[in-house]
Amino acid sequence: MRTFPTHQKFLSSRNAFSLVEVTLALGIVAFALVATMGLLPVGLRSIKNSNERAAASSVATSYVEALHAAISKDNTVRTIFPNETTLRSLSATCYQFPRLTLEGASADDSKKILTAVVDIKQLESDPTKGLSRAIVSVAWTAQANPQWNSSTHSWSRADGHVTIPVQFLPRKIR
Amino acid sequence: MSTKPIRKVYVLDLGSVRGFSLVEVLTATAVLALILLLMVQITDGILNSTRLQNRQLDSVAAARRALDTITTDFTNGIVTNEVSILLREASPNMPFLALLTNRPPPRNASQHRFLAVQYEYDSQKAKLYRNYKSVSFSDSKLFNEMASSDFNRPDIPLAGGILGFYLEVFTTDESNPIKVPSDAVSDDWATTSDYNGYSVPSGWKALLTPSSSFAKNPGKTTFSIRIWMAATEPQSLDLLEKTGKLSTTLGIFSNHDPRDWRTALDASSLPPAVKSSTRILQRTFPVN
Numbered sequence: 001m002r003t004f005p006t007h008q009k010f011l012s013s014r015n016a017f018s019l020v021e022v023t024l025a026l027g028i029v030a031f032a033l034v035a036t037m038g039l040l041p042v043g044l045r046s047i048k049n050s051n052e053r054a055a056a057s058s059v060a061t062s063y064v065e066a067l068h069a070a071i072s073k074d075n076t077v078r079t080i081f082p083n084e085t086t087l088r089s090l091s092a093t094c095y096q097f098p099r100l101t102l103e104g105a106s107a108d109d110s111k112k113i114l115t116a117v118v119d120i121k122q123l124e125s126d127p128t129k130g131l132s133r134a135i136v137s138v139a140w141t142a143q144a145n146p147q148w149n150s151s152t153h154s155w156s157r158a159d160g161h162v163t164i165p166v167q168f169l170p171r172k173i174r
Numbered sequence: 175m176s177t178k179p180i181r182k183v184y185v186l187d188l189g190s191v192r193g194f195s196l197v198e199v200l201t202a203t204a205v206l207a208l209i210l211l212l213m214v215q216i217t218d219g220i221l222n223s224t225r226l227q228n229r230q231l232d233s234v235a236a237a238r239r240a241l242d243t244i245t246t247d248f249t250n251g252i253v254t255n256e257v258s259i260l261l262r263e264a265s266p267n268m269p270f271l272a273l274l275t276n277r278p279p280p281r282n283a284s285q286h287r288f289l290a291v292q293y294e295y296d297s298q299k300a301k302l303y304r305n306y307k308s309v310s311f312s313d314s315k316l317f318n319e320m321a322s323s324d325f326n327r328p329d330i331p332l333a334g335g336i337l338g339f340y341l342e343v344f345t346t347d348e349s350n351p352i353k354v355p356s357d358a359v360s361d362d363w364a365t366t367s368d369y370n371g372y373s374v375p376s377g378w379k380a381l382l383t384p385s386s387s388f389a390k391n392p393g394k395t396t397f398s399i400r401i402w403m404a405a406t407e408p409q410s411l412d413l414l415e416k417t418g419k420l421s422t423t424l425g426i427f428s429n430h431d432p433r434d435w436r437t438a439l440d441a442s443s444l445p446p447a448v449k450s451s452t453r454i455l456q457r458t459f460p461v462n
Contacts, residue, residue: 103435
C-alpha cells in the first residue's frame, strides 16, 4: 500500500538555503543597493546644477535688461547694473561682477557665488549712428574664481555658464 | 591492469542541512526591515524635495507673471503723452501706485476709455493686488479718477506669498533712486504735483518721464524702473503664519535694501525651509 510521508517527515526532507547561497543572494542585493545609491549623488548634482543654471540665467537676464535700459546723456552711455544703485558710465570694455548671490546681489566669500561679465564690444552713444553690442555671461563654480576670456568668449575654471549676446540702443535723454 | 580513477560523485545530503533558527530569521527580517525603512525614508525625502521644488516653481512663475503684468501696465501707461503714473507719497498698506493704461476704443466710439489701475500691497497677508476700473478720457478729472478709492479689487490677488515688494525709480540724477513704498516721494525727485495746470491729488505725486507732456521742462526725468519681489511658496507662508513669524519676515524685507535681502534673510532666525524656499526676483525696464 502506498503511504504518504507524515508532516514531520515532509518538513525534515526539505532543503534550507546553504551559507553560499545566502551569501550570494546578499551579495547581489548589496550590489543592486550600492548601484542604486550611487545614482543619488548624480541626481543631486543634477538638481544643484539645474538650480545654478536657473539662477545664472535669471541674473544674466537682469544684466541684459540693464543694458536695454541704458541712456545716452552728455555723449556718454550710462546704466544701472542690478547690484548697483548709481549710474555707471560705460565704455567698450569688459566689466566683471564677482561674488554674486544666486539673485545677483553682492555676496561675501563664504556664500555660493556667481560671476557675471558684461563684455561691451561696441558702444555707440549716438542712437542714430547704430547699435551697441555686448556679451553678457554668468558663470558658476564650486572651486576657484572663474576667468572670462574676452577674445575667445569662453570661461576657464567654471562649472557652467549662461551666455547671451545683446544688441542695445541707448536712449537719448536730455 | 589499469585502473580508472573513480569519479567522485558529490551527493547533497539534503537531510543533513539544517534550516535557519528562529533567531536567525528574526535577525535577518529586522535587518531587512531597517534597510526597507531607510529606503522608504530616502524615497520620501526625494518626493518631498520634488514637491517643494514644484511649489517653488509655481510661486516663482506666479511672481514672474505679476512682474510681466506690471511691466505691461507701466509700458502702456507711459508711452502715450496723455497718461502718467502716480506714486503714493508714503503709505505701504494703501494703493502705492496708480496709472492709466491706454485701451483701444470700441468701434464707432467717439471717446477713448482707459483702464485705471492701482497696485496695492497687503503687507498683513503678503499679497499683491491689482485693482482696476474703466474711466473715460477727461483732462480735468484724470488724476482724480486715478487716485480715487472706488476701484474694484479682484477676488484673487495678482500674486500671493509676496514677502517683499520694492520699486525703484531711476532718474537721470546720478544717484538716489526713488524707492516705493518706503520713501516719501517729493519734488526733489523726477516727480511733480501739477500736470499742465491740473493739480495731482493730495498724497500723490506724478512721475516725470522723458516723453511726458508736462508743461514744465523737467530738470531730471525717470529713465528706468526696477521692481524687486521676494516670493515664497504657500506651505512656507502657512508655516510663518502659524508660528507668528510672518510680521517679522515682512519686516526683514521692508527694512532692508533689496540688494541685502538675501544676506538679511540668511542671518535671520527664520526656519531653514522658509529661507531656502524664498526666491528674490527683479525686473528692470526702460520708460520713455
